[in-house]
Amino acid sequence: MIEVEELTKRYGSFTAVRSLSFCVRPGEVLGLVGPNGAGKTSTLRCLAGIIPASAGRVRIAGYDLSVDPVAAKRALAFFPDEPRLFDYLTVRQHLAFVARIYGVARYEDLARPLLEELELVEKADILPGELSRGMKQKLVIACGLLHSPSVIFFDEPLTGLDPLGIRRMKDSIMRRARDGAAIVLSSHLLHLLEEVCTHVLILKRGDKVADGTIAEVAAQFSNGQAGVSLEEVFIRATGGSET
């Protein structure tokens, strides 16, 4: 469960996110969309505890992120758009490292099916430098899922993946949601959101423009027209331009 109340993020005099409130329940997938510079990444980074919020409250799995960040972070996983890995740890060593950080006892039992699912078994003893971008992305996912998080954040999850990788990623996101995870994903790929998300939140210049199920948001901007695509909704909601 993710609860956000009046979240604000300021960089000096510039406000990236203004008084943002929403809630993501277990099993829901919220798509965060908006033009470049709308505040999507700042929002995600505040929710994952990477950067401190300037104001407002974020609760992850019932824990206030500013009061008990350690407990809150224990329940979440964050997947950045660019896979960030340690150059000198092999695939297997990455999992061992993450297991120790999160205190995952008998992690080998969990790691094996994860590696099999992500087709990393044969790459277990090689360094990230020898992995393709897609493989690196898979390793990041394996590390993030090792501690069975109940809250998951994805920042542009499909970047750099091949068609098969995209299909698998979508399936993986939906499976985690079915298993009860609360998921937020940020992406420019509106067809991904239409396929995967149960809810959508549109941001523009740090403000929430729309929030609700895809049907609700579509209805809000359809002007009475039937079968309006999410792309059309997005253009109407954001005025069709960057910030």
Place this chain on the structure above:
Amino acid sequence: MIGALLYLRLTSLRNLVVYRIRRLREPKYLIGTAVAIAYFYFVLLQRPGMRGVPAQSAAPPLASAGIVGMAVICVGLSALALVRIAFAWIAPAEKPALRFSEAEIAFLFPAPVTRKTLIHFRLLSSQFAILFTSVLMAFFFNRFRYLGGNRALRAVGWWVILSAFDLHLNGTNLTLSRLREKGSGFLPWRAGVVAAIVLYALAVAWSAVAYASAFPPGGFSSASATDLFIKGLLRSSPLRWLILPFRVAFGPYFAVGIREFALAMIPALCLLALHYYWVSNTEASFEEGSIALAEKRAAAKAAAQKGESPKVGPSKPKARSGPFTLSPQGPPEIAFLWKNLLSMRSSLLNRRTVLVTLWVVFCLSIGLRPLLASQARSSGFDIYGPVVVMFCAMLAAYTLLLGPQVARQDLRNDLPNADILKTYPLEGWRLALGELLAPTAILTFLLWISILVSAVAIDSRGTLRWLTPGLRVTVALCMGSAAPFLCFIQLIVPNSIMVLMPGWYQASRSRGGGIEMFGQRLIFGVAQLLMALLVAAPAACAAGLIIFSSQWLLGVGPAVAIASAAVLAILAGEAAVGLWWLGWRFEKFDLSNEIR
């Protein structure tokens, strides 16, 4: 075409200067520039004892020290050049290359220009760097008044030396490329050239030794005799003919008057012309190698700009087993120690460097023993102990002051992964502690070696009779127990600078040079030194007071032990405060905001 290339170079240079001046509006660059200018003014431009004296209008004759200094410079540079050239023949690059940037390759390689024009462009480009370096070297060496000479003539002298070396290396690369293209005879040619270089070096050494052995014993007793020796050596046959190419290249640099300089320039220019002919008329493929080199340099630059560690180890790291088995349960700090020890390979201060250094120190100490023993027999004073202790003290000082800049297996190396680290369920101080453990262990190990060797080697006879074996062990144990705390605190400093001023830190890591970067690095160095003094002062004062006041009652040994306990308490307190602050600051740290 050369006009267009000259336009490209000059316009790029002008735009670079304008860009650098414009960015002085940012305090980090302005302060860095101010500090660097102050440094250059006081270190390079001010000659001790020369205040108010105009730049040398008439060149003074070389003093004895000048002749020795010149000889040292000449021999040192010649030896370096010879080694570098030999290395080029021993281990040639897979694809010999001329240095071009990626943009130059993209624009010039497909352009309708001849390969000779590309070579000219390369030579022209290197001239900008050579001219700048020549001026800098002339100013730097001008500080040493005893070297004599005129600053402007010296700059031209440096230009001749550096240009000849640059041309020679380019010629070597192209020749190697040509030989590789021909296929047959590549290995025999290389073996032949390397053998020739070795024979040449042996011949030079043999001639010098033969002349020196004929010199009367005690001939170096006076400065004028030393002068005489060096001058005679340079004029002796066959050495004077053997070192002719170097004498020609160094001729303008050695010249102390206008006339002598002009005469020296004639053969020097001929040497440069010969090299130019060699480079511009060697038909060899360099394109592929140049593209690979440009890509490599661009990747390194991009990595540095992103804050990633410059790769000093092998370009392709190999997977290794961990330094110990990491169980999934237990303090998470140990996971960072494990991870960072695994990454030691990428650091200058890696396991191999440490072991090689220790091996060299060990061999030196074994080799020095008989040498210094003979000296002790003749003088009656054994300096083996003091020499070893002095080396150990130097190693310890370098470890404490420079070690934290070199051992970077901590938050600094993990800066690109800061976002990931911050999602870990750990308090800031625990994360910082984990990150600092590996470099602390490495530096502490070096300090312990220094302390141990000093304790064993120190000669406690004579004036140091009070340093009994018991007291020696006590002092060594006390110093050893303080070592990890000192290293830890020293490591907190650069990591604090990184999280406090990431923009500064990031800028100082980028490979782009510039006077402002130099100034910033200077500021960091001074900050490290000041912090070391500030941290050590309370502990040192407490130790001094305790030892002074209690040794009369308890004896030196117990006094040192009690003082050590106080020192440890103070250092531990300082380390705890520093760690807490570093962790707190890391929690608040937002790289995307800080380096805007």
